[in-house]
Amino acid sequence: MTFTKAAIFGASGGIGGAMTSALAERGTDVHAGSRSGSVPSHERITPFTFDLEDEASIAAAVAPWKDDPPDLVVVASGVLTLPDGTGPERSFKHLDGDVMAAVLRLNAIGPALIAKHVLPLLSRDRPAMFAALSARVGSIGDNRIGGWHSYRASKAALNMLIRNFAIEMARTHKRASVVGLHPGTVDTTLSQPFQKNLPEGQLSARTEAADHLLGVLEGLGPDDSGKVFDWKGDKIEP
Template sequence: MIEMQAPQAPCRKAAIFGASGGIGAALVELLAGRGTQVLAGSRSGKAPDMAGVTPFTFDLDDEASIAAAAASWADDPPDLVLVTTGVLTLADGTGPERSFKQLDADVMARVLHLNAIGPALVAKHVLPLLPRDRRSVFAALSARVGSIGDNRIGGWHSYRASKAALNMLVRNFAIELGRTHKQAVVAALHPGTVDTGLSEPFQANVPEGQLQLPARAAQHLLDVIDGLTPEDSGQQFDWKGERIAP
């Protein structure tokens, strides 16, 4: 559990990669509502029509689009970057495998790309922009099922493996960035089960009271982010602020 710290200085400018998703859109609205300048990224370029929100386009399948977005911020970079993209069921309806007998190389590669490689490419281009003279945060949405130590039932092979890979990348980035950005935080965040398209096919199995609306999940995530310090960098936390085992 994150210990209570003195309030962190609020972020001045945030970039959300995945602003058209349920959690991403809710984060855009909450951040803009508290006076943060928000860069809201999606493939469509659409964003909530709010004061202080500037849309941008990017595609995880097109690294050049990520690089172009980051380059445009070089003179006035964000101090908070959130990657809220992710996939559990592919666009063609292919869902998580329940057995190793269902493994498919193309499916595994696609899930790994969207859940780990894509966020890593975002990090490649935005981490060098983060300010060195004050606190900054880079956070990516992960999942508790990416924890190797917490895995008790197996299954969901590609999804688990992709999130475990993301968690390792977050750890690597935290170590490297910490050498030059002493006040920076790099973290993976588990939002819980949220009422979005990602979880919709599996909501029937969610215990009563554990399904969160996007706005509530976004508020929990911002509360966690606000409490993170450089000592927490490289770790994964759930929406309650509790550290998740690697």
């Protein structure tokens, strides 16, 4: 699938910004969204603002797309460490209800609200795709070491939502796909506190990750809807 018009939510982040720039360089017109409005600069990039925790701002941002919707929407926003420095819990003894609520709100509820307002806009006659950045640690079947409770739970919730949305969209948008993506460990602000002990070769540059993810998306279609894929294109078990 070749994308002519895209929308990236979280275009000020490492992966979202790299995907925005990569799409623009490939000739795709891109709506690039962030809370601050600060996004990569390019003649094909049109910035917009939204707040992941403010549904009204999401609805207002996508309303102008009604008559000319994107054929690719990517939710590249998310959180691993909260702004106050609170990171993933290594034990259930460290669980805090407010922290869990914040992580779930940003990693699962926010993307769900974006989907609520974007999915109805997608074309019913042409191929279209909605993708959200998930994580391998959100796989229940692949969980071998535990920990990172709130983050894992939020990504598992996101994976379930992706599956739900895919089922619902298949009833009305036969050519649409709803998928999750695991980008691997990318050199971004989100991963920096956890890069120290990574095996050599496991950390990807942002531009490399963006190219991998776009390559995966270009090869997917309606038969892949509801599934989560890693940066190599391999399906991740739920």
